[in-house]
Amino acid sequence: MDRIPILRLGDTLLVTVQVDMHDQLAVRLLDDLTTMITKVRARGVLIDISALDMVDSFIGRMIADIAATARILDARAVVVGMQPAVAITLVELGMSLPGVQTALDVDHGMELLREPRDS
Amino acid sequence: MAWSSCVSPAIPDPNRPAFRVEIAANEDVVVVRQRAREQSQRAGFSLLETTKLVTAASELARNTLEHGGGGIAEIEVVTDGIRRGVRMTFVDEGPGIPDIDMALRDGFTTGGGLGLGLGGSRRLVSEFQIQSTAGKGTRVQVIRWK
Numbered sequence: 001m002d003r004i005p006i007l008r009l010g011d012t013l014l015v016t017v018q019v020d021m022h023d024q025l026a027v028r029l030l031d032d033l034t035t036m037i038t039k040v041r042a043r044g045v046l047i048d049i050s051a052l053d054m055v056d057s058f059i060g061r062m063i064a065d066i067a068a069t070a071r072i073l074d075a076r077a078v079v080v081g082m083q084p085a086v087a088i089t090l091v092e093l094g095m096s097l098p099g100v101q102t103a104l105d106v107d108h109g110m111e112l113l114r115e116p117r118d119s
Numbered sequence: 120m121a122w123s124s125c126v127s128p129a130i131p132d133p134n135r136p137a138f139r140v141e142i143a144a145n146e147d148v149v150v151v152r153q154r155a156r157e158q159s160q161r162a163g164f165s166l167l168e169t170t171k172l173v174t175a176a177s178e179l180a181r182n183t184l185e186h187g188g189g190g191i192a193e194i195e196v197v198t199d200g201i202r203r204g205v206r207m208t209f210v211d212e213g214p215g216i217p218d219i220d221m222a223l224r225d226g227f228t229t230g231g232g233l234g235l236g237l238g239g240s241r242r243l244v245s246e247f248q249i250q251s252t253a254g255k256g257t258r259v260q261v262i263r264w265k
């Protein structure tokens with residue numbers, strides 16, 4: 001069964017999406033991440049999508065769901081590396097991913113995760 | 120079932136053969152995206168134009184799978200004599216769409232998704248045509264011109 005690997009670095013989970021995801025793979029990633037967040041008591045999730053050359057409404061919703069689920073489980077999710085053409089297309093499609101924290105690259109994403117929390 | 124012709128007159132480019140993809144499973148949506156990307160490159164699309172077409176292809180292929188119960192996608196490089204573009208046709212023999220205006224509205228969904236599939240993909244292409252007959256199926260044809 002295909003799976004996107006999830007790496008653990010301290011209390012942060014790292015995901016690099018490197019394949020053209022079909023829908024089931026995206027759903028499985030959400031499931032796996034949710035399980036991992038609770039299992040290892042992760043405080044942060046960093047999702048690198050720089051290799052994705054397309055994000056459609058389904059994958060966009062998966063990203064939004066990961067961010068929302070992480071928040072409910074007391075973790076933060078940051079999406080990094082979205083290509084400019086993907087961002088423009090996503091907005092035109094009608095998805096602006098409200099509630100999803102983003103950063104341009106992994107370094108900035110990690111910085112965001114290290115910032116003190118408001119709550 | 121006879122379909123009336125789409126959108127502007129467009130002639131398939133004889134040097135760039137059309138792709139036909141059968142959409143029967145989730146993985147086939149990925150194949151449709153790859154084929155749309157190949158044809159975009161053959162048509163000389165920029166990265167942004169390619170990304171928009173591929174995203175529209177993904178939305179429409181998923182609709183064919185989820186609402187039409189599967190079907191066929193045809194993706195071809197076309198020309199109207201002046202411009203080049205990519206035409207994509209999605210045909211299914213599913214239940215059809217009772218109210219197309221409603222289906223095109225953002226946020227309208229029957230499938231548990233976001234309801235951005237049809238309305239959203241229409242914004243990503245130059246021309247969009249949809250025909251649907253209750254009980255017989257749906258045909259969506261789009262063109263994106265360079």
